[in-house]
Amino acid sequence: MGVDNRQIQTAVLADPESDDPVVCPTDADELDEFREEFSGTTFWCGILLGGCGGQLLTRRGNVRVSHFAHFPDPDGVLPSCGRRSRGVASADHLYVRAATQGWLRGQGHTPRYRYIDRDDAPVGSLVEIVLSGHTLLLHMDRTMPPDWDAAEADDIILGPGVQIDHRTLARRGYVNRVRFVSEGNQRVMMLGTELPHVGTDWDFELADCTVDEHGRLITPVVTRLRAARADEGQTPLPRPRGEAVEGPVQIGALTRLIDTAVREKETGAVRQLRDAAELQVHRCEGQALEHLQRAIDHANDWIGQQDRTRRRFFTRLDEAVRHSHVFEVSTLTPQIRRFILRDEVTTPQETGILDAADTLLGEARRLAAQERRKAEARRAAQVQEREARRAAQAEEREALRATQAEERRARRAAEAQEREAQLVAQAQERKARNRARGQVQSITGRLRREELSANEQKQLIEDLVLAAKEAGDLLSADEQRKVDKWTEKLTEKSGQDAAGKASPAVKPQQDKITIPAELPAHLASTAAAVRGALKKAARGRTTTSWDRLEHQLGSALPPLSSTERIQILVQIDRPTAGDEPLLSSLLAAGDPHFACQYYRHVLAALGLDAPDDDEDLRDVVEADAEQVFTDRRFR
Template sequence: MLAKGLAMGVDNRQIQTAVLADPESDDPVVCPTDSDELDEFREEFADTTFWCGILLGGCGGQLTTRRGNVRVSHFAHFPDPDELLPECGRRSRGVASADHLYVRTATQTWLRRQGHAPRYRYIDRDDAPVGSLVEIELDGYTLLLHMDPATPPDWDAAQAGDIILGPGVQVDHRTLARRGHVNRIKFVSEGNQRVMMLGTELPYVGTDWDFELADCTVDEHGRLITPVVTRAEAARAAAERAPVPRPRSEKTEGPVQIGTLTRLINTAVQKKEIAAVRQLRDTAQLQIPRCESQALEHLQRAIDRASGLIDEQDHARRRLFAQLDEAVRHAHVYKVTTLTPHVRRFVQGDAPITPQETGILNAADTFLRDAREQAARRQRAAEERRVAVAREREAHHAAKAEEHKGRREAEAQERKARNRARGQVQHIAGRLRREPLSAEQQKLLVDELVCAAKEAGDRLSEAEQQKVDEWVARIVAPAEEPETAGNASPAAQPQLDAIMEPAKLPERLVPAVAAVRGALKKAARERTVTSWNRLEQQLGSALPSLTSNERVQVLVQVDRSAADDKPLLSSLLAAGDPHFAYQYYRHVLGALGLDAPDDDEDLRDVVEADAEQVFTDWRLC
């Protein structure tokens, strides 16, 4: 019943990540959301404890796994009735909340194979909460991983190593163009683990994730080198060695004003109108023989600026076409899809495309058309598989539901039979206690009592089984004094004394009433059930050892002194201890003038409803 009390709302947090062994561990784990996978997870980690880790931003409390009925399966905190732990701020934290701890798991072996001795530090400060930044120290250099978009990188301050961006961390276009590339990481789930993926983002291209961690290295300057970085630097070096195109020679039509031409070139360069800059530069180069002195100096300066812009444009154009050609040859669908429209926009308003460039664009268009057709075929095949799997799953679920229904009906029939047998036990015991019977009649009834008790099985309470045993012992024991045995009444069984009125309550029980009332109110506010043993541990000397009758008297006074519109606080004890419900709670209800069902199943429903009403009413207080 305690677990049911928790499900009623004591702990409504959904926590998907934890650490193993102790609160300060940096060994993370993810709770499976599927109920079937949760069973395998519990078996795998049967000898390990789970904690709300400090490095996860948690409270340091111990966690347990909880199977989800309405919600997904998740970690949940152990109850803290003494309120010793601080309030935990990790509410509805997903699997990504532990990604900064998986950095060590993913990179440690890889770095050691390269001869490095990595040391990991999880930065925790006011402007960067734990999990935002992870430092990997390598022989005097640092790899700084930015995991949180809310903590922007300081590109100018990072001089000792390399900066790597996590999911969602943005880099502005100017910084990306100046650096030439930025490396990124992201994590994907595989079972109850998170797997790290590396990628490299290039200007105008996007991020390439199509390589393995084993293909990457950290060089002697502490820089992360991926295959994309290697290709980009090689292409940049080749482009710098390429010859600059010779200017076009065109005849000028009519006289040209040198000052006007200079201003036109400067304006076109400022607006980056590439086609106009090309034409004006070629015209200006033809006018150089006509110029001298200061006019020649101004015109030459304008020509140099125009040539610089054209060189940058030509360099970027060659790089983009080379990347597009390589993406087509290596069948990288995402790259081709991203680069093709960008290349077309880039060459608009510029010099006409060459035959070689036309061939690259045509090859890209053909590749994309084929890729779309293949994707459509794969989608149709996947949809057919999905439909087939759905049908199979539906048939399986129908069979399981039918099997479960049959099992439930059988269990219900068995439970009814045991309840009937239990009722028969109570009826026979009542006859033995009330009716004057001969020894032979008593023996026959006791035989029937034993058969009924055997059929009732675990549906009998401890007190009911004790009564059966007493009657069996009484029948089989030899009568020492026939006269006494004949006159003795079977009604002399242990019974609860009459419930005392408040004025007659012993003075020594008055403090116990106040202590129990306070403990039950605290449990109601915390939306949890309890038991008498737990009350004794919690209250200590304030709750002395009491007889069964004294316990009932105390609980009657607790609920009798409550407000008339409040439900019974003692229902929290009955919900937390079914044996208490059957043995005492009926007496409490009877003493308060309330009806108690004879059937234990009905009584259990009443107890659960009363406990839920207690939680509802005390939440509003």
């Protein structure tokens, strides 16, 4: 990125065409307060400041003073701009409006401001204030002498350093001046009035001044001067060169006027007074003649020195014009014009050199204006390109956001549909289990109340076992005990019947479930799924049942025989340490029927002892389940 070394102290606010100026504080701490005051406001290299119209930023000074600097373009290239090391005074012409608008409106005027921008008068040189058909012209550029005779303004006010020759000042009697002083990041306007051989009086306020009906600025000094002239008449002025002196001339006053004109470097006045003094030589004698001759010699020496300086200036300017050294011509021309401003006599050769210089500078300004317009066109094209690129990027981002939003909506819809399906399935399961619980209550009531045959009782008890299995943990402890009681009666009845039919020599044998040493390969994935479900239940501190596992695992848990279920649980708990509870205890705790019928086989296959009494077994299972909850809490 380029570094802007142009130390610009002034800018305008809000946009490049603005006439609202601001000054950048040079102190680093003051710059911090300035940034806070103007936060959210943009700064520009204003067109009315003679700038390029580019945006500016504030740069904190460490070695140099703080100042404004140009924003580089996206490629890091700084804009072409002729403003360099422009001090706070470069925006004084814009502060004219801020200083005078309220003051003029208070006098009943409606002022309009125009900042003249011509090839011969760069922007900021001349400021016109139009007031109801009258015009005040502020001449702000010290390098451009005012044309008192050609000016169409009702009153001309001179800016800082703008010179007026002694003869014009004496003829006019006074001239009003304006200057600006800094207060914080603003510039305050002061008015003054210059009188011949007196200087400029700044000792009054803007509120003490008015604009009369002829469009002239009236200050307290002008008011006093008009009153004095009305009472005493006009003070005699020095006669033009070659004109005979009428009446007696005071030699002492004449020598003092010559010394004053030399001291103030008024070349034209010195020539005029010298000529007047030479006309008085024949009238003088003695000490008066000696004083007069000394004043004439002093005037001649000073005029000779000025003539030599003048010749050197014009020689250098002529050489620079012939070699088209624009910078040197632009530097010498205002110096020469300020120099000859005090001496109105110019030779045709000097006039030709100045005309040639003006032509060269005019052409240079025209070419510079062309380059400025080209640069502005390039910047406009770059801005348009950046805007198009940003618009395309914004469109891409919007399309991406729309796609992502659509995907999120689809995902949320799918999740909602899945949740809805789960809720429906859970509702159906709860309904079926509630219906099964009602069947359990109905069957146990019939078994208790009705006189049933052995076959009817057996069939009802088998139906009771199936209904209890489907109801699962919805059964209360009392309902589960009733189911277990009738199940045990059915088992005892079957055992007695079998014993009565068997040979007395043969001892009754219980059904046995043979557990192979290795789990069949086709059950490996099923064992892994059941193991995961049991671990999840342990972390959630809940028991489970085969019905719940079937609903939870779906196709991952196919229909299994009792032997296969026991094989899977043995495979799951085989790695369990001897002092740790079994994961399958969660299944036994949640399914009492499973605990009584099959859990003993799991314990036996793992080489563990089980209580003979079913109530004692349930106590062991519940204790093991609680221990599983504790051990698996943080796994």
